[in-house]
Amino acid sequence: MTYPEQFRYTKEHEWVQVEGDIGRVGLTHHAQNELGDIVYVDLPRPGAVLEQGKTFGSVESVKAVSDIYAPVSGEVVEVNSALADAPEKLNADPHGEAWLVKVRLSRAEEIEGLLTAAGYQQYIGA
Amino acid sequence: MLRACGAGSLDELFAHIPEEARLTKPLALAAGKSEYEILDYFRAREAEMAGGYASFLGAGVYRHYRPVLVDTVASRGEFLTAYTPYQAEISQGTLTHIFEFQTMICQLTGMEVANASMYDGSTAVPEAAMMAARITGRKEFVAAGAVHPEYREVLQTYARFQGMPIRAAGYDRETGQTDLAAAESLINEKTAAVILQSPNFFGCLEDIQAAAEIAHRRGALLVAVITEPVSLGLLAPPRDADIVAAELQSFAISPSYGGPYAGVIATRQQYVRQLPGRLVGETKDVRGRRAYCLTLSTREQHIRREKATSNICTNQALIALMATVFLTVYGKEGMRELAEQNLAKAHYVAGKLPLRFTAPFFNEFVVSARGKSPAAINRTLLEKKIIGGLPLERYYPELGDCMLFCATEMNTREQMDTVAEVFAQ
Numbered sequence: 001m002t003y004p005e006q007f008r009y010t011k012e013h014e015w016v017q018v019e020g021d022i023g024r025v026g027l028t029h030h031a032q033n034e035l036g037d038i039v040y041v042d043l044p045r046p047g048a049v050l051e052q053g054k055t056f057g058s059v060e061s062v063k064a065v066s067d068i069y070a071p072v073s074g075e076v077v078e079v080n081s082a083l084a085d086a087p088e089k090l091n092a093d094p095h096g097e098a099w100l101v102k103v104r105l106s107r108a109e110e111i112e113g114l115l116t117a118a119g120y121q122q123y124i125g126a
Numbered sequence: 127m128l129r130a131c132g133a134g135s136l137d138e139l140f141a142h143i144p145e146e147a148r149l150t151k152p153l154a155l156a157a158g159k160s161e162y163e164i165l166d167y168f169r170a171r172e173a174e175m176a177g178g179y180a181s182f183l184g185a186g187v188y189r190h191y192r193p194v195l196v197d198t199v200a201s202r203g204e205f206l207t208a209y210t211p212y213q214a215e216i217s218q219g220t221l222t223h224i225f226e227f228q229t230m231i232c233q234l235t236g237m238e239v240a241n242a243s244m245y246d247g248s249t250a251v252p253e254a255a256m257m258a259a260r261i262t263g264r265k266e267f268v269a270a271g272a273v274h275p276e277y278r279e280v281l282q283t284y285a286r287f288q289g290m291p292i293r294a295a296g297y298d299r300e301t302g303q304t305d306l307a308a309a310e311s312l313i314n315e316k317t318a319a320v321i322l323q324s325p326n327f328f329g330c331l332e333d334i335q336a337a338a339e340i341a342h343r344r345g346a347l348l349v350a351v352i353t354e355p356v357s358l359g360l361l362a363p364p365r366d367a368d369i370v371a372a373e374l375q376s377f378a379i380s381p382s383y384g385g386p387y388a389g390v391i392a393t394r395q396q397y398v399r400q401l402p403g404r405l406v407g408e409t410k411d412v413r414g415r416r417a418y419c420l421t422l423s424t425r426e427q428h429i430r431r432e433k434a435t436s437n438i439c440t441n442q443a444l445i446a447l448m449a450t451v452f453l454t455v456y457g458k459e460g461m462r463e464l465a466e467q468n469l470a471k472a473h474y475v476a477g478k479l480p481l482r483f484t485a486p487f488f489n490e491f492v493v494s495a496r497g498k499s500p501a502a503i504n505r506t507l508l509e510k511k512i513i514g515g516l517p518l519e520r521y522y523p524e525l526g527d528c529m530l531f532c533a534t535e536m537n538t539r540e541q542m543d544t545v546a547e548v549f550a551q
Binding site for chain 1: 424
């Protein structure tokens with residue numbers, strides 16, 4: 001699995017891709033692989049305000065429920081509603097189709113503090 | 127033995143027991159009796175002093191007939207000594223009866239999913255309230271004053287330490303029902319749930335549908351509380367509620383000085399992940415045969431630790447089994463007949479007594495002593511081997527001359543007529 005160069009990553013295994021003032025947020029391939037079969041994703045509603053480093057949802061696999069942490073601060077503008085009926089997409093395509101939320105960034109400079117693809121892969125020992 | 131536990135004398139061993147509670151003279155028993163003679167003696171005293179009483183007490187604990195099959199099944203070693211069913215492969219019996227329990231609770235309450243039981247009704251209510259707070263993301267409650275006062279105390283204990291305020295909605299002094307207009311005025315954008323009991327503590331039926339509309343209009347959920355589930359044999363299930371929290375003592379669980387009982391929470395499928403407690407699901411084994419398992423355990427404390435939906439990570443399996451056997455013995459038709467008997471008897475005796483409220487009721491109702499003392503009425507009844515109603519002053523000072531009476535299938539016409547005579551005196 002490749003970790004896209006244009007993404008930024010957290011040590012809590014989320015990724016964010018910024019286009020303009022919108023950040024698309026997801027879980028990393030490594031996270032889904034460690035969790036195993038994902039059966040449910042609990043996400044906020046549009047309008048919710050995220051704060052970097054704070055939990056904003058949870059992902060449930062057959063093994064455990066894990067919190068999802070916000071890689072960036074901002075307001076949720078869109079939620080990937082397809083995951084409600086097909087959470088297994090998170091196992092199949094975590095860096096693409098199975099993004100979680102889109103956020104309007106309130107502190108764009110936060111991106112600078114996140115890991116690069118190389119840095120993240122080094123962190124997880126990939 | 128005294129030496130082994132470090133006490134110098136028998137008196138020293140009991141020194142921590144207050145003086146006034148200690149027996150300072152020998153028991154008034156003839157000396158030199160054998161064990162069976164002593165047992166006979168006490169059984170005879172029991173028959174004289176404690177047996178043969180009729181009861182009109184309700185208020186959250188009800189006197190219903192316990193079919194003999196209940197103890198026959200519940201005392202079987204397979205059920206009585208079974209450990210919690212973590213290992214599905216060897217726990218199919220326990221898992222099956224819990225699944226049947228959940229299914230019957232759903233049929234009774236009109237909800238889509240029920241958990242494997244809670245400790246009792248009083249703890250089910252705050253657990254339901256916390257569930258509503260998680261679902262709505264809000265942190266305040268509006269609770270009807272006609273919810274069982276002791277349930278409200280338990281709710282208060284939970285809410286206080288979570289920093290969640292509770293507003294009390296009063297009752298209509300004429301009807302005995304919750305003043306829904308007043309309740310509505312207490313709901314704001316922070317209200318997670320409106321908590322309403324029906325039949326309420328006074329026995330009065332509440333308008334669950336209207337309360338649900340009021341709550342939903344402001345984005346809050348409705349938690350329906352049930353202390354007398356036999357009422358569901360006759361009344362429409364609280365389908366408009368979002369969460370139902372019930373006590374099941376009425377289902378063949380003996381009063382036993384206050385417990386152990388079983389409670390339950392039932393809700394809509396969409397809220398299942400916020401439902402506290404254990405949940406049994408039906409599945410298939412590797413050969414495609416029907417099997418049962420604990421499901422959605424990732425919500426629970428033994429897996430999710432401090433982020434679990436609740437710190438209740440067990441259920442009242444044996445007590446819930448009694449309720450399950452009870453419901454199986456009665457069946458749908460039997461439950462209806464049982465509820466009809468309760469309704470008919472309560473309305474028979476209520477018809478001879480000065481009722482305090484005007485709202486429709488099931489098997490409980492508030493009677494006004496009309497200037498007489500409730501305690502004096504109960505003393506007169508006790509002389510006639512009848513345990514009377516609950517004086518309400520302790521919970522509702524404004525109802526100082528009122529008593530809460532309950533009549534069930536266990537009360538005879540003779541007993542009920544005696545109550546009426548005492549009131550007429």
